[in-house]
Amino acid sequence: MTSFVPLTTVFPGLVWLMAALALLQGLRRAALWRVGAAAPVAWLDGLAKLPKRYLVDVHHVVARDAYASRMHAVVAGGLLAASILTALAILPPLAGFRPYWFVVALAFGVTAIGSLLVGARRYPAKQKRLSAGRFQILPFLLVAYAVGGTITALLLALRIDGLFAPLALALAAAGGLGLAFEVRHGPMRHAAAGALHLVAHPRPGRFEGRPDTALQPLDLDAPRLGSEMPADFTWNRLLSYDACVSCGRCETACPAFAAGQPLNPKKLVQDLVAGLSPAEPAYAGAPYPGGRAAQGERGALARLIGPDARIHPDTLWSCTTCRACVEECPMMIEHVDAVVSLRRHQTLERGALPEKAVGPVTELRQSGDPGGRPLSARTDFAAGIELPVMSERGGAEILLWLGEGAYDLRYGRSLRALIRLLREAQVDFAVLGAEERDTGDLARRLGDEATFQDLARENIATLAQYRFARIVTADPHALHALRNEYPALGGRFTVIHHTAFLLELIRAGKLNPGRLPDLSVTYHDPCYLARYNGETEAPRAVLDAIGVTRSEMTRSGKRAMCCGGGGGAPVSDIPGERRIPDLRMAQAAETGAGIVAVACPSCTAMLEGVTGRQAEIRDIAELLLQAVEAGR
Amino acid sequence: MKIAVLLSAGRHPVSGAAVLPRMEAQAIRLAAGLGEAIGLHAGPDAAAVREALGLGLARIEHVAIPEGGDPVPALIARLAALAPDLVLAGRRGQGGAESGIVPYALADALDLLLIPDVIAVTSGDGAGTLTLDQSLGRGALRRVSLRGPVLATVHPDAPPPLAYAYGRARRGSIDGLGSAPTLTAGPDMAVEERPYRRRPKLVKGAPTGGSAAERLKAATGESGSAAKGRLLVEPDPEEAAREILAYLRQIGVLAASSGASSDASTPTP
Incomplete structure (x- = not known):
């Protein structure tokens, strides 16, 4: 019984030592976040909401992969429970209470099962999207800690003494201290940084059930615009990148990665992590497709973007800002904000836009349209149909925002259908005509915040002259800018997408569509409607109202794949192995639907440009018009 | 500099x-x-x-x-x-x-x-x-x-x-x-400004009369070189190559005689 008394102290002592080591390692890493810029953080609010953010919001994302969800619940729950229970055993009454050690043994046993589940994802062969490197050691550390802990607790519970106890304790110590050591550079960092990230999240609004997706406006008088180096990010953004657990869900969702363009969101975040500290171990996941190996200096003040820096500019400009990575990220990391912040520096400070994007952005700045077309020609698509103009009316119930799609011959057809539907429903509407400038969406996604703010101010001033209740637009990019991004610049409008407005008209009985049961339709969700604004139901409801046979693609709703048309990607035109719209049309073809319904001018142009496609591309408005005409 | x-x-x-x-x-x-x-x-x-x-x-x-x-x-x-x-x-x-x-x-x-x-x-x-x-x-x-x-x-x-x-x-x-040290009036810019009007391009030698179809035929060359072409069905490769060379010489893409080449028309780099 001589060694029994120490063991009840040594074992809890080990957990306390682990906690101390984890804290030390965590603080060493946290010291690096201090180089970041200041950011307002509602600490008390964040702390109070941490359990809900973790158990509801994070779990909602994690649960999309049922195996990972169960694995994490078992291993993390077990690890936390076992460690806390053991740590509490430092109190003599608990240490001497034998049933208590049975409970501890049970918790460690659960952890052991979880550890085996962790190992099964990596051995014999690692799942493709996961990173190797230090993550491959993780199952061994977990198994050592859990098995060692189970045996030690059982020995304590059964009061068995002997040589076995020191061995089991040594096993638990090796695993446990290893895990604690990994808090600085290894897999366990995600737990510490992740929890803190949930507290200090830069977009707390996304946990409140509303889509907090508007880019934050840039102060154009700031000494340095955008992010050039890690120190230019705010400290809680640096923290958020450290939360990355390299699960690779973003890379499976990323359209640019799928198309073989040199972008991998996981590697991008890991490059931001590694860029902060030269001590960071090498990245061991999938590379940027066709990209070069990381090079260049590292450190808080090292340049991140450049042909000779850590991240090649082509990586930056491949992003379509579709937010699929953000939607999939279980650690709630905001990849798109990072991309735009880096782009802002490239564009505003260095004028380093991709060669092909210079023209459209210049025209946007000089003439208010990326094509340099006369603003008065925006309404040319409506030749022959009556189109009321605000400047002649002074006001209308609905202001119809036409957007850039109006210049496109193909999209003009969709807009004409929409206008005929509005007439049919006797809606009092008008357009701005030659007074409508581009919303500046393209400039903003490409980092040209100055041009965006100029255009936004001009548009807000124009809109302020007229009386209208709501803005209706068929362009989700314009919708997002007007609804979510203009308020920060002083323009507050009620903006509604044409699909939602048409649904209202149907439900109010102002449109009486017939049924088109012969059409088989699959609906492609635009990123800026579904992910940016959370609207996935209205377009489907319209399709159901006209009685088409509707089928869903594997990726739909908020998890739909991008058409490749956002974020200035079509004008940047970074070469890849495949084209994003080709991939999306192949997914649409799997449903066997003869018609792909769209609700965005960019999607229309991108998907209709796919060669050899079997399905027709039809806007929701066009289908509804067909149904209304059939119902007469 | x-x-x-x-x-x-x-x-x-x-x-x-x-x-x-x-x-x-x-x-x-x-x-x-x-x-x-x-x-x-x-x-x-x-x-x-x-x-x-x-x-x-x-x-x-x-x-x-x-x-x-x-x-x-x-x-x-x-x-x-x-x-x-x-x-x-x-x-x-x-x-x-x-x-x-x-x-x-x-x-x-x-x-x-x-x-x-x-x-x-x-x-x-x-x-x-x-x-x-x-x-x-x-x-x-x-x-x-x-x-x-x-x-x-x-x-x-x-x-x-x-x-x-x-x-x-x-x-x-x-x-x-x-x-500026001395103020000088600009040159007298008494010019008239009016909007540019695009004018139709006149194709040299194109027929001005006849129906639209005839003018189109003339412009697209259907009554010209294309109509004069010869149709060869599954020709001998040698013969086909000769025909192609002859045609290219005829329209001036290749020099008149093979071998001697002249790049007089090649623009300086």
């Missing part, structure tokens, strides 16, 4: 917004590839050329002249003082307070060599020499190597302008050099 880029208050050809003329923006790119360049503007308001700071110039000198005044004397005075090795200017106006005559007036007054329609400038092999590529239209180029100060006008085929960088524009400086 000292480079001066002449800047003017232009107008966007479509929107009419005050912008830097595109060819001057291209001139800035050419200058930026050579060395330190300054912008030079004579006009009532320096704000008109502020955009140039974002396009690659770090410094602009501005000589204030009253509205409607002639900028040429002010520019002559300033250029004589600066004595740059290279002066770059746009090649023609595009609707604002600018004129394609200014470079000629300056070259005349300063006794500078004027090389029009330049699309590329590089430093030559010798000290103080320059190599300029001049556009002769339709892709033909002429390379000119010369020594000494020169005034060149930029052709639209020059590399496109650099992207505008807001931060660079913010950092750049505009130095006001006071007003």
Whole structure:
């Protein structure tokens, strides 16, 4: 019984030592976040909401992969429970209470099962999207800690003494201290940084059930615009990148990665992590497709973007800002904000836009349209149909925002259908005509915040002259800018997408569509409607109202794949192995639907440009018009 | 090398917004590839050329002249003082307070060599020499190597302008050099302005009469060379190759006799 008394102290002592080591390692890493810029953080609010953010919001994302969800619940729950229970055993009454050690043994046993589940994802062969490197050691550390802990607790519970106890304790110590050591550079960092990230999240609004997706406006008088180096990010953004657990869900969702363009969101975040500290171990996941190996200096003040820096500019400009990575990220990391912040520096400070994007952005700045077309020609698509103009009316119930799609011959057809539907429903509407400038969406996604703010101010001033209740637009990019991004610049409008407005008209009985049961339709969700604004139901409801046979693609709703048309990607035109719209049309073809319904001018142009496609591309408005005409 | 880029208050050809003329923006790119360049503007308001700071110039000198005044004397005075090795200017106006005559007036007054329609400038092999590529239209180029100060006008085929960088524009400086010493009225610009009207292109030798179908036939050559062609069904490869060669010679793609080639029509690089 001589060694029994120490063991009840040594074992809890080990957990306390682990906690101390984890804290030390965590603080060493946290010291690096201090180089970041200041950011307002509602600490008390964040702390109070941490359990809900973790158990509801994070779990909602994690649960999309049922195996990972169960694995994490078992291993993390077990690890936390076992460690806390053991740590509490430092109190003599608990240490001497034998049933208590049975409970501890049970918790460690659960952890052991979880550890085996962790190992099964990596051995014999690692799942493709996961990173190797230090993550491959993780199952061994977990198994050592859990098995060692189970045996030690059982020995304590059964009061068995002997040589076995020191061995089991040594096993638990090796695993446990290893895990604690990994808090600085290894897999366990995600737990510490992740929890803190949930507290200090830069977009707390996304946990409140509303889509907090508007880019934050840039102060154009700031000494340095955008992010050039890690120190230019705010400290809680640096923290958020450290939360990355390299699960690779973003890379499976990323359209640019799928198309073989040199972008991998996981590697991008890991490059931001590694860029902060030269001590960071090498990245061991999938590379940027066709990209070069990381090079260049590292450190808080090292340049991140450049042909000779850590991240090649082509990586930056491949992003379509579709937010699929953000939607999939279980650690709630905001990849798109990072991309735009880096782009802002490239564009505003260095004028380093991709060669092909210079023209459209210049025209946007000089003439208010990326094509340099006369603003008065925006309404040319409506030749022959009556189109009321605000400047002649002074006001209308609905202001119809036409957007850039109006210049496109193909999209003009969709807009004409929409206008005929509005007439049919006797809606009092008008357009701005030659007074409508581009919303500046393209400039903003490409980092040209100055041009965006100029255009936004001009548009807000124009809109302020007229009386209208709501803005209706068929362009989700314009919708997002007007609804979510203009308020920060002083323009507050009620903006509604044409699909939602048409649904209202149907439900109010102002449109009486017939049924088109012969059409088989699959609906492609635009990123800026579904992910940016959370609207996935209205377009489907319209399709159901006209009685088409509707089928869903594997990726739909908020998890739909991008058409490749956002974020200035079509004008940047970074070469890849495949084209994003080709991939999306192949997914649409799997449903066997003869018609792909769209609700965005960019999607229309991108998907209709796919060669050899079997399905027709039809806007929701066009289908509804067909149904209304059939119902007469 | 000292480079001066002449800047003017232009107008966007479509929107009419005050912008830097595109060819001057291209001139800035050419200058930026050579060395330190300054912008030079004579006009009532320096704000008109502020955009140039974002396009690659770090410094602009501005000589204030009253509205409607002639900028040429002010520019002559300033250029004589600066004595740059290279002066770059746009090649023609595009609707604002600018004129394609200014470079000629300056070259005349300063006794500078004027090389029009330049699309590329590089430093030559010798000290103080320059190599300029001049556009002769339709892709033909002429390379000119010369020594000494020169005034060149930029052709639209020059590399496109650099992207505008807001931060660079913010950092750049505009130095006001006071007003022009003497006020001179501009040349009498009594010109009539009216909107451009595109006119139909006349195809030489096209029939003017007949039905639309006949005119289309004539224009697309269906009654001409295409109609005269011979149809060969599964011909011998040798024979097919001969036919193709003969046709290419007939339309002038290949020289009349094989072997002897002449590249008289090849444009100089």
